[in-house]
Amino acid sequence: MHDIRLIRENPAAFDAALSRRGLNGMSSGLLALDEARRAKILAAETAQADQNRASKEVGAAKARGDDAEFERLRALVAEKKAEIATLTTEADAEDAKLRDALMRIPNLPLAAVPDGADEDDNVEIHRWGTPRDFNFAPKEHFDIAGVKPGMDFETAAKLSGSRFVVLRGAVIRVHRALSQFMLDTHITEHGLTETWTPVLVKEEAMYGTNQLPKFAEDSYQTTNGWWLVPTSEVTLTNTVAGDIIDETALPIRMTAHTQCFRSEAGSAGKDTSGMLRQHQFEKVEMVTICAPDTALDEQERMRRCAEAILEKLGIPYRTIVLCTGDMGFGAQRTFDLEAWLPGQNRYREISSVSTCGQFQARRMNARYRPAGGKPEFVATLNGSGLAVGRCLIAVLENGQQADGSVDLPAVLHPYLGGKTRIAADGILV
Template identity: 55%
Template sequence: MHDIRTLRADPAAFDAAMARRGLPPVADDVLAHDAARRAAQTTAQEIQSRRNQLSKEIGQAKRQGGDSTALEAEAVALRGRLEALEAEATTAEQAQTSLLEALPNLLDAAVPEGMDESNNVVLHQQGEPARFEFTPKQHFELGEAWGLMDFAAAAKLAGARFTVLRGALARLERALGQYMLSLHVDEHGYSETSVPLLVNTPAVYGTGQLPKFAEDLFRTTDGRWLIPTAEVPLTNLVAGDILPEDALPLRFAALSACFRSEAGSAGRDTRGMLRQHQFGKVEMVAITAPDQSEDEHERMTRCAERVLTGLGLTWRRIMLCAGDTGFSASKTYDLEVWLPGQAAWREISSCSNCRDFQARRMGARFRPNDVKGTAYLHTLNGSGVAVGRALIAVLETHQQADGSVIIPEVLAPWMGGIARIG
């Protein structure tokens, strides 16, 4: 959510910021509702002041035996006018909020211009795509050949975009999640957290998925929402709170199932596990003071990068351009991993600094040590990383000519002695 004072101070600059995301000017409309609300509230306050005065005059007239009929008639008329003004102010405020809550976050000045992923900027690459003496297979070709990756069984149970994993592949998926979570908790200082997979509407609103992206979510019959990422419950742990500055930063990590409807993705990545309705992910969330968030963003991204390096994968860091940066983010680094079977780079992690955008929606504040009053927190989130895509990358990167796959050594504590699948 945006601070209305930012629009009032410089409407043209606000519209220019939205134009970077390809949006039309909106400041005039927002400020028109804001002016209507403020005018109605000001007049209402004046009327309420007059009603208070009338109450005194009516009481005085009655005590002195005078006629208060005219005064009482004026009070009744003002009450009706006051109710109308309060309704007018509420309507204007709702219209203003409706506009503001549909607008994405202001972008960091460092975010490159551009309207789609073709304008994203590669900042760093770790390693070079491996050369194979054979034609590398895609993950689903390997998994189906072993009989351990079953899309037909999943379709029978739940339809398209689900997968059944068996045996060593199911264990590999579990090992990846445990490796990532243990790394972030034991070495990166995140607090392990187990969160609900169902959340209420205020929680999904707070992190910015609602109201604009409702079609991307699954909703239960009792009005709850299946989480699209553990970012939602983790970030909302501080909703409505006022934290002492000394408690910051807070760092949470969770391994959870995630659920996405994949609305609008018909025909994209229909083979294999790349785009699923249900998948596992280790999520990192940080809650910081404003002057900490830039450093925290870099730190969080390096934590995700370490996961990929530990798995022996080739990866690169991307800064997303203006048109590709997510709704709630001010700046986003994507990590892409090289998939030899596809001969393509694919996203495996996204780390974003949302600054105070989500905190305003959630009412999450902190109390600075040396300043009176409170200020909004900054929130950050990052994949650390997507488990299914890590499994894909491990299979395709570490495959051998005989059709087997060597398991990275870092996963050994969770693989029960399995060093190769195939």
């Protein structure tokens, strides 16, 4: 969320930054709401001063026996009390309007973020690995012979509808091995603290990490008001909501493996085959809470944590910086990692690593206390480390063989009891 004081001080800079996201002239409406709110607050404060003054004079009128003045002042006190209540209610309503408006406006992009309208304007900044030269036409993950017995979309559709999958046998063992490998790497090599969190959260948690109010249709809500998390970014980041953290405790670096739930609103017709885009999936998430002046270094660090997973798995990938038109709502800057999928003959997103600056912290009122200073808002970052299902797709497609078997990355062998491949009949051998 944005600081209305900063907008008030420099509306032109605010508008210029948002114009890079295709939003123009946003400050005028916000400042009008702010002015209405401040006018109600001032009127309430003036009425309060009048009431206080009249209250003091009531006693004096009573003491000198001036009954007429006493009654007039007593009526004035009651009138001002009612006026204050009305003005306070109106000020609260104006404040709620302003807060809601601020909640719906995306974060300001950093100056280094490239301008652009959509994904075609993203900029590649790094590439690792060389896509394998197949001597046969590589298949998509769901068409590989050894994968088919363990990837059941028909049963999932019977149970839940489209964009779900039932995994069995060798495939689910590889899926589980991937999540364990990711967690172990982040914990032992990258210094992240493993955290287990609920997947059902209160509404304020979704507001805190900017899923609400603007993107309600992208998530699922239960009948009693809980929300299913679209990512554990929601829970990990909100662990510091309302807190004042000592500066010496920063940075806080966390990782969690959770189920995630997304309605995929607006994705009709996109990636309808296979398990690339699902309503329910698993992800190993990374979240960092830090001082604002260290956030950009932390983003580079988090990016390398995600890239390291792909490199250990031997999956070719590229890293891009998203342009202003493709960047997420809460991000100041985002790096996307795209894994090479030979079945599609293209790179596909497998991780996004974003720095949000103090945008989410203002929504959550999450602060830290610098040595000898007043509390300030922390900075928050989040990144996939990685999306487990998409990583499974990359492993299966890159490891596929002409006979329908799949060779598995060496780093997964210890997690599979020494097994090294999925045979063409779907058995782990």
